[in-house]
Amino acid sequence: xxxxxxxxxxxxxxxxxxxxxxxxxxxxxxxxxxxxxxxxxxxxxxxxxxxxxxxxxxxxxxxxxxxxxxxxxxxxxxxxxxxxxxxxxxxxxxxxxxxxxxxxxxxxxxxxxxxxxxxxxxxxxxxxxxxxxxxxxxxxxxxxxxxxxxxxxxxxxxxxxxxxx
Numbered sequence: 001x002x003x004x005x006x007x008x009x010x011x012x013x014x015x016x017x018x019x020x021x022x023x024x025x026x027x028x029x030x031x032x033x034x035x036x037x038x039x040x041x042x043x044x045x046x047x048x049x050x051x052x053x054x055x056x057x058x059x060x061x062x063x064x065x066x067x068x069x070x071x072x073x074x075x076x077x078x079x080x081x082x083x084x085x086x087x088x089x090x091x092x093x094x095x096x097x098x099x100x101x102x103x104x105x106x107x108x109x110x111x112x113x114x115x116x117x118x119x120x121x122x123x124x125x126x127x128x129x130x131x132x133x134x135x136x137x138x139x140x141x142x143x144x145x146x147x148x149x150x151x152x153x154x155x156x157x158x159x160x161x162x163x164x165x
Contacts, residue, residue, distance in 0.1 A: 010057040011041050018044045021127045038072035049133050052083040057090040065112040070101050075154035089114045098125040
């Protein structure tokens with residue numbers, strides 16, 4: 001099976017898993033090289049929280065992401081859409097795990113890498129963790145999102161200040 005077909009199958013699997021957990025979900029099959037627009041693989045929300053997700057899977061170890069993919073996820077789409085960015089990873093015979101891009105190792109070349117042992121790290125979130133974030137959400141969530149985008153370097157100080165006015 002080609003890696004594109006396997007990736008498509010895994011993305012559909014993620015959509016179904018998020019749907020079963022109670023999220024409204026949309027897969028953007030035109031993401032990646034099929035379009036010049038910066039789109040995440042999956043959008044998910046439940047009225048309380050909204051996620052822009054870049055999904056990757058692997059039968060081996062590790063999973064790599066291009067710097068451009070992560071930049072587009074955080075700086076272009078998630079910030080403009082008002083969604084929380086997440087990188088979803090799935091290794092064979094494991095569940096899906098979610099990471100904020102800041103919690104993913106950046107290589108010397110500027111790309112990103114997730115090793116299988118990272119799914120045991122405290123920052124690795126499950127779907128239940130994503131749901132729980134919505135239960136914790138309060139009126140300061142939008143402010144936190146702007147501050148997270150600023151901290152991640154997706155916004156400069158003037159852009160962040162303008163969004164908070």
